[in-house]
Amino acid sequence: MLHIACDIHTHTIFSRHAYSTLEENVRAAAELRCELLGITDHFSAMMHPESAAGVDLRDYQHFLNFEVWPEVCHGVRLMHGCEADIVDLDGNLYGWDMPLERGLGGPVAGPTETLQQVVFRDCDYVIASVHSHPWAEGASREQLTRMYLRALEHPKVLILGHVGRTGLDFDIDAVAKRARELGKLIEINESSLYGRQDSTSRCTEIARRCKAAGCMLATGSDAHISYDVARLDRSRQMLEEIGYPARLVATRDAETFLRALERALPTAR
Ligand SMILES: [Zn+2]
Ligand SMILES: [Zn+2]
Numbered sequence: 001m002l003h004i005a006c007d008i009h010t011h012t013i014f015s016r017h018a019y020s021t022l023e024e025n026v027r028a029a030a031e032l033r034c035e036l037l038g039i040t041d042h043f044s045a046m047m048h049p050e051s052a053a054g055v056d057l058r059d060y061q062h063f064l065n066f067e068v069w070p071e072v073c074h075g076v077r078l079m080h081g082c083e084a085d086i087v088d089l090d091g092n093l094y095g096w097d098m099p100l101e102r103g104l105g106g107p108v109a110g111p112t113e114t115l116q117q118v119v120f121r122d123c124d125y126v127i128a129s130v131h132s133h134p135w136a137e138g139a140s141r142e143q144l145t146r147m148y149l150r151a152l153e154h155p156k157v158l159i160l161g162h163v164g165r166t167g168l169d170f171d172i173d174a175v176a177k178r179a180r181e182l183g184k185l186i187e188i189n190e191s192s193l194y195g196r197q198d199s200t201s202r203c204t205e206i207a208r209r210c211k212a213a214g215c216m217l218a219t220g221s222d223a224h225i226s227y228d229v230a231r232l233d234r235s236r237q238m239l240e241e242i243g244y245p246a247r248l249v250a251t252r253d254a255e256t257f258l259r260a261l262e263r264a265l266p267t268a269r
Contacts, residue, residue, distance in 0.1 A: 002240050006251035007230040008038035009220025014062040015041045020226035030074040034230035035254035037076050044085035044094045055098045055115045063119045083127040091150025120156045129161030144170040162189035164203035176213035183264040185218040193234035219251045
């Protein structure tokens with residue numbers, strides 16, 4: 001049986017439409033003998049209404065105090081991350097164009113950073129995902145491929161999230177090839193394997209193409225409640241069915257994932 005011992009994509013109450021705390025997620029992971037758990041709350045326009053006053057760092061401070069987390073909790077290695085929305089056809093990620101005029105303590109003096117720079121700074125890795133995509137309306141396959149390739153190049157992005165769920169048509173061979181070159185990961189997203197059959201077959205096809213390209217995969221539950229944390233049975237089953245080589249499953253154990261992270265983002269940590 002394919003061994004998978006990491007869940008690198010989960011949400012907590014800081015994602016607002018998710019329901020569990022960090023502690024609840026960690027306990028759920030520990031019960032299922034998960035070795036490594038990534039907490040990756042949304043970093044996107046979903047989180048806060050736009051305001052004429054601009055972005056306010058106070059809305060994002062849960063990304064700024066990771067240092068209080070223990071490295072290992074209930075025997076589970078904890079990773080700090082976020083799931084950042086891809087926001088345009090250039091593959092830019094949320095917050096890239098949002099200068100911060102005030103920090104937590106008031107207006108900032110001197111040169112301003114972007115919200116993205118400040119939020120990404122302490123993240124071990126970023127998952128880049130497409131959620132709502134009115135900007136992709138009418139985009140060509142070439143444009144969507146370039147979008148994913150550009151997102152993959154971002155120095156903090158380790159993983160492209162749920163690429164099989166969006167319905168966007170892109171060249172998975174080109175993206176998987178580039179992921180392999182960069183040592184980055186394509187996610188097999190457990191929650192995309194429930195529900196719509198077309199999403200499941202698309203995810204399976206993507207996994208087949210990744211296998212052909214020899215790129216590494218990461219498994220994520222995308223849990224929005226602790227009961228779904230570290231439950232990766234459908235991903236495991238699908239990868240077994242298509243004979244995905246275990247050596248290319250970055251989430252098979254904590255050590256493999258940490259090594260992949262270190263290789264792909266050597267300067268980011
Ligand atoms: Zn969500
Ligand atoms: Zn997610």
